[in-house]
Amino acid sequence: MATEQTQDLIIVPCGIHGEMNMTYRWGAGDFLSKAFEELRDNGKIYANECPQCGRYHLPPRKVCGRCHVEMDGFDKWVQVGPRGTVLVYTVTLAPFLDPETGKPRHVPYCVATIQLDGAPCALEHFLKETNPENLKVGMRVEAVLKPEAQRKGDLGDIIHFKTVQE
Amino acid sequence: MNEKVGIVAQAQTKYEPLKEGVDLSEMIFDVVKQVREQTGLKFTLDGTGIDSTVTCSQDLWDGRTISGMFASDVAGAHLRPEEKVAGNGVSAAAYGCMQILSGHYDVVLMVAWCRESITNGRLVEWMSMEPFVHRMLGMDFCAAAALQARRYMDKYSVTPEDCARVVVRAHSNARNNPYAQSPRKLSVEDVLKSKELASPIRELDAKPTSDGACAIILAREDKAKKITSNPIWIKGFGSCYDAHMPGDRDLAKCDALVSAARQAYKEAGIKDPAKEISLAEISASYAYQELMYTEGLGLCGEGEAKELLAKGVTDMGGRLPVNPSGGSLVGNPVTVDGAVRVAEAFLQLSNQAGARQVPGARVAVAHGVDGACGQLHNVMVLGI
Ligand SMILES: [Zn+2]
Secondary structure: OOOOOOOOOOOOOOEOOOOOEOOOOOOOHHHHHHHHHHHHHHOOEEEEEOOOOOOEEOOOOOEEOOOOEEOOOOOOEEEEOOEEEEEEEEEEOOOOEOOOOOOEOOOOEEEEEEEEOOOOOEEEEEEOOOOHHHOOOOOEEEEEEOOHHHOOOOHHHEEEEEEOOO | OOOOEEEEEEEEOOOEOOOOOOOHHHHHHHHHHHHHHHHOOOEOOOOOOEOEEEEEOOHHHHOOOOOOHHHOOOOOOOOOOEEEEOOOHHHHHHHHHHHHHOOOOOEEEEEEEEEHHHOOHHHHHHHOOOOOOOOOOOOOHHHHHHHHHHHHHHHOOOOHHHHHHHHHHHHHHHOOOOOOOOOOOOOHHHHHHOOEEEOOEEHHHEOOOOEEEEEEEEEEHHHHHHHOOOOEEEEEEEEEEOOOOHHHOOOOOOHHHHHHHHHHHHHHOOOOHHHHOOEEEOOOOEHHHHHHHHHHOOOOOOOOHHHHHHHOOOOOOOOOOEOOOOOHHHOOOOOHHHHHHHHHHHHHHOOOOHHHOOOOOOEEEEEEEEOOOOOEEEEEEEEO
16 A cells, blocks of 8 residues: 555645544453453453353453343453464564554564463464464464563553464 | 335446546546436436435545545535445445335435545554554554465465466456456466565455545336336345454354345345356455355355366356456455445446456346455345
């Protein structure tokens, strides 16, 4: 996709990293907030289970879309990870803006869907490994967390998942 | 459906990577004017012309909040009704159809547009992602599709060569389509040698940046027959969402499409889509999706689309051509791509498709999709 247009008649800078800085204050809600607090304060990753159909949500969610029922507080939370299995992965080679910094992200980087041990549910996150030769569906990985003092209470508290031999 | 709604006209711009200096309004006016001239209809409030407008666009792509607003004059909504669908054109056409079936209006204009070239599309896609989880990963539709491509290709032993064949066919078909954006003479090797974007997806596997617009006019049966001698009827429609988070799904499957297709076929009275459908126009932004969606539409079994492709069944001249227009892989903008599928189905069934005509086409399926890894699917069955 084109990132800038010089051919058009009028260019109006307007956007996320343009001259107009437009911010949103989303609410994470009590479920995602608690999940991020657990990650920041205790280094733990949680999923939650629907009391009706038994499906797990990662990160925890308040409403099960399949049953359209509200979760019963925090009592169906289960700790998952830090190890897991790679279901699929992709190595991105097209330079992309890092939304956190507004600067081009260093390529290559690898994003994977990881099934964490402890419950049948999956999360997308970075893999440390980016060499296609060393990447395999089914490979075992483990979450690498930031040092406790640097954690902010967001998904970035997990730096990436590193390959582990078992 | 008991009552019948017909499509009586279509117009498309030529799709281009960059419509330099073209105002969105000019592009919209171009196609709206064409369908008005084809039908001789005016925008009226007394039931003698076009009663209502349905627009189809995305605010973030246009860079305008409630982006239907700026288009009111060119879309025929000056002191008149206009409803906007922020989705794909199949959904917008279905919404127009429902306006007629509800008895509210008799004749409806649907117009879809997008100039992907005016902004950073990867950021637009990124903005559709879950803010606390997937945005941090810098995920756009291409990276999400890459995850799905790997899962689908692993599960059904689909090779990069199979996907490359889809691209070669798309460009080959598009050479017969005057609206198509720069169709090329490609070989499988050309596709496999193109730059890797997000493994296993390469540049030529992915739809290019595209600008353009498409309009159609829908009408109640009695009026449709007066407007044209060969209206094409909407026989059935289905719509279905999948989970938003890719991690909640088995990405090898497109359950939402299977469900949407089932609804549409039931309504249209189609029992065996693989036998009864003459051609399919499928919205695919990445080559593997054209195979996956051929299966999801029930045109063959799971994992069998690559064999249909290899045997030429889905080629022009085959028993069930897929994307005679070339499809979005050669370049149709998002939101417009669904409208193009409906417009192309109309052209085929009314025997106006020129060099890309499928002889004797009687029933067509038009497919639209939205969201990362095809979260929302819309299916429309059209017939003579
Ligand atoms: Zn449930």
